[in-house]
Amino acid sequence: MLSLPDGIHLRPMKASDVPEVRALHARLLPTQYPPTFFIQLLLHPRYLCLIATHEYAVVAFASAAIEAPQCAPHLVDGTNTLAHVKLLTLGVQTAFRRQGIGRALVHGVARRLRTVGSLSVDSIHCSTILIQADVAHSNTSGRCFYSCLGMNEESGSHLDSRVTTGTHLVAGLLAV
Secondary structure, eight states: OOOOTTEEEEEEGGGGGGHHHHHHHHHSSSSSSOHHHHHHHHHHEEEEEEEEETHHHHHHHEEEEEEEEEEEEEEETSEEEEEEEEEEEEEEEEGGTTTTTHHHHHHHHHHHHHHHHHHTTOOOOOOOEEEEEEETTOOOOHHHHHHHOOEEEEOOOOGTHHHHHHHEEEEEEOOO
């Protein structure tokens, strides 16, 4: 488990947190998400939003979804499947950045969703997870953050549509 600064606590988002999390999303992200997005994070077992709190205030969030397992015959652990987590949103208030909170949130959602996926998808239990996220071309700090997590920008003709959306797909393997 990654260490967190004193006073920072991670936990799943609750219904009572939604207004504060929505407000933080609106301040930190360029895309506005509808209320149904947050309801889905609360109710659907394949989705999760973890929040970081400091003195009971939400200071960061990460939301993600478990996807269908990916075939990965090259894995050393003998399995031929790999849990696949798609990061949906990630944000940390400026005053709390560069303290390991974002990294802890990414690892936390991946670890928790891997367990959900292992129970609901053919009883697969993987210690390594394929994690993906879309990051804006202009978000150099975000691209650097994902690179430090070991996630690389994907390239190829199947990603040409991302040019028009202004995003890069980043992906990597996380050991959890």
